[in-house]
Amino acid sequence: MQIRVNGSLETIPFSLSIKEYLLNKGLKPESVVIELNGQVVKREQWEKIVLKENDELEVLRFVGGG
Amino acid sequence: MEDKLIIGGQELESRLFIGTGKFSSHEIIPKVIAASGSQVITMALRRVNFSNEQDNVLNYIDKKCILLPNTSGARNAEEAVRIARIAREAGCGHWVKIEVISDNKYLLPDNYETIRATEILAKEGFVVLPYMSPDLMAAKRLEEAGAAAVMPLGAPIGTNRGLMTRELLRILIAEIKVPIIVDAGIGRPSQAAEAMEMGAAAVLVNTAIATAQDPVQTARAFSLAVQAGRMAFLSGPGAVQEYAVASSPLTGFLHK
Secondary structure, three states: OEEEEOOEEEEOOOOOEHHHHHHHOOOOHHHOEEEEOOEEEOHHHOOOOEOOOOOEEEEEEEEEOO | OOOOEEEOOEEEOOOEEEEOOOOOOOOHHHHHHHHHOOOEEEEEEEEOOHHHOOOOHHHHOOOOOEEEEEOOOEOOHHHHHHHHHHHHHOOOOOEEEEOEEOOOOOOOEOHHHHHHHHHHHHHOOOEEEEEEOOOHHHHHHHHHHOOOOEEEOOOOOOOOOOOOOHHHHHHHHHHOOOOEEEEOOOOOHHHHHHHHHHOOOEEEEOHHHHOOOOHHHHHHHHHHHHHHHHHHHHHOOOOOOOOOOOOOOOOOOOOO
16 A cells, blocks of 8 residues: 655555654664654554554654754 | 853753754764853754755754754745744744744844744744834734843844944843843954943854864853953943043152
8 A cells, every 4th residue: 555655655555653663764763753643643553553544643853053 | 250141941050052954064063052151042843855864953962952953944934833843843942043034135024923923832832033124113012912132133143344334233222121132143252242231141153163263262252252342231331431541559659
């Protein structure tokens, strides 16, 4: 199925939770912030929420800035 | 003498806020924070680049510091509000620096959109510190909108050109009740000292420290300059005279 991640279309297997998606990407989950379909998702929910067709995921992190 | 700055109910000893952008590596950031004595540290929020993932900058900021995420990248009030809410949900606390910019050449802030974002976020309980072009009426509206401080620019972001807006800053310092924090453009410790001597409540410095040859020593220099400027403001300058006024007595000379 297709989801949009950080503005780009991406194909992922079914039944992938947000946490599994991040681990598949090789990301340390504790280092990022997640917004799903315009809503911030708290870290403790990442295991429970399974990604669906056409979901829009923003994977964000804090960077240096002034 | 005890001289603390209070913003959003929080007492601060240091009047130097620092940003974390443009450093050669994240590893230097803790040393810069320690040398600066700064208690308020700014960072930004960006999309992860999957092909070039980096550490989260929060891992390099002392837990005792107040995090001041900025809304850089926002082009209007709605985008700024969205970024602020994400940062708060991500555990960054409830301080936010509003930065709304759609001019890519000078990176000058959009005061109108900044006021709109400030109104919304102040009502939601954020401690809002808006970055703005130093316009008196806009600063008054930010104050009315619930800004905890107002952050006028000294010169365009990253230029290190100093207090190009000096006369407008002077007006804001005189007329606005909430603290004035000069943000952007300060390139040298002497310029930070001047802003403080004028009566600014604090300054925010990033580029000048991050791009210095020795950022740690520069951070220390800025810290001392801010303290010196504040002390000078509190003590007040001597009178300015047009003609010479002798410092030594004009009597009792050796010759007749």
